[in-house]
Amino acid sequence: MAVGELSRSEVLEGPFTTGQLERISEALAAADAETGFVFSVYVGELVEPTRGDAERLHGELADPANSVLLAISPNQRVLEIVTGHQMSRRLPDQQCALVALSMTSSFTGGDLVGGIVTGVRMLADQSRR
Amino acid sequence: MTVVQTTAVFAGIPASVILVIALLTYVPSTRNSKRRYRPGMPWEFHPVWYLAPERADGRRVLHGVASRPELTAARGHDVVTSNEQGSDVKGGAHGSW
Numbered sequence: 001m002a003v004g005e006l007s008r009s010e011v012l013e014g015p016f017t018t019g020q021l022e023r024i025s026e027a028l029a030a031a032d033a034e035t036g037f038v039f040s041v042y043v044g045e046l047v048e049p050t051r052g053d054a055e056r057l058h059g060e061l062a063d064p065a066n067s068v069l070l071a072i073s074p075n076q077r078v079l080e081i082v083t084g085h086q087m088s089r090r091l092p093d094q095q096c097a098l099v100a101l102s103m104t105s106s107f108t109g110g111d112l113v114g115g116i117v118t119g120v121r122m123l124a125d126q127s128r129r
Numbered sequence: 130m131t132v133v134q135t136t137a138v139f140a141g142i143p144a145s146v147i148l149v150i151a152l153l154t155y156v157p158s159t160r161n162s163k164r165r166y167r168p169g170m171p172w173e174f175h176p177v178w179y180l181a182p183e184r185a186d187g188r189r190v191l192h193g194v195a196s197r198p199e200l201t202a203a204r205g206h207d208v209v210t211s212n213e214q215g216s217d218v219k220g221g222a223h224g225s226w
Binding site: 028059074075101 | 165166167168169170171172174175176177178179180181182217218219220221222223224225226
């Protein structure tokens with residue numbers, strides 16, 4: 001959701017501050033504009049097996065074939081990157097694995113937002129048209 | 130100078146400088162510590178799902194919602210069948226920390 005659409009209580013109860021939300025929103029918008037794909041970030045529980053649940057969430061997007069979902073579950077300490085089938089040419093799995101490694105390094109250090117923003121930027125760079 | 134003035138100048142000024150710098154150093158970290166994530170710390174927030182804001186050219190992008198039940202309620206079926214070959218093959222990666 002766009003930062004301007006969140007109510008004050010949603011920001012206060014949510015996991016991220018306004019500044020952090022703005023960073024995530026900016027990174028997503030830039031990634032969308034540079035690549036033409038739809039980027040999205042999910043932070044929350046993933047039902048086991050996590051891969052299947054992440055793929056199911058990815059399937060609920062408007063255009064799954066051209067979308068990438070970064071699903072992060074802080075409680076289970078699991079990250080799933082799911083790319084649509086139109087994306088695998090420009091964004092092969094090996095590149096995604098490198099991005100996943102970079103993101104988990106950030107998360108281990110306690111930097112959730114930094115990891116998310118870095119991950120989105122790295123994926124956008126790899127799949128730039 | 131009197132004794133009081135001497136003490137104030139030679140002990141008071143350095144002490145107040147140290148106090149100001151200490152406050153500037155430690156007070157911001159108390160404000161941030163509530164939100165700062167650490168691995169292993171329980172995550173008690175509702176799930177959130179973010180997408181980029183709708184573009185200026187009016188291209189429609191699905192907007193994220195804050196709770197998962199709303200996402201699944203719209204779907205009447207669990208299994209997605211497709212006629213296109215390989216259209217349900219998804220790539221990506223997995224990581225854990």
